[in-house]
Amino acid sequence: MFARLLILLVCAPMLLYAASDDLEKIKQRIRPVGQVHLKDEPVSSSPVPVLEELNVTPPRTPEGTYEQYCIVCHGSGVAGAPKFRDGSDWKKRMAGRTLNDLTTTAIKGLNAMPAKGTCQECTEAEIKAVIEYMVPK
Secondary structure, eight states: OHHHHHHHHHHHHHHHHHHHHHHHHHHHHHSOSOOOOOTTSOOOOSOOOOTTTTTOOOOOOHHHHIIIIIHHHHTTTGGGOOOTTOHHHHHHHHTTOOHHHHHHHHHHOBTTBOGGGGOTTOOHHHHHHHHHHHSOO
8 A cells, every 4th residue: 555655656746747748739739820910909929930830841942942953963964964044955955845845854754864853842833943943044
């Protein structure tokens, strides 16, 4: 009987601490994403979470996608890749083809270029935007 009482006294604070820790995690997960403020009401001082706290990825820019995924080959023309904004390289690729044709080819892959140029999470619109960014103006 004494041993059970001793175990209960030792374990009870740990159980209460674990419960409060879980409660705090739950509060963090269900907190509001943003707040609405009406014109004549004072602004609350509670912080609104930023994108990083919400694990939301900001949209990719064509420049950022190029720098992260495309520059390795298209920066120097590795394996016959048309170089960034090089008119003579892109002229050969674009002969008789539209931007949509180039996008389809980039999504499927061509010769040494893997599908989506290794950006598997890129959407079709993002691939098209980065191609627009890479071709000469």
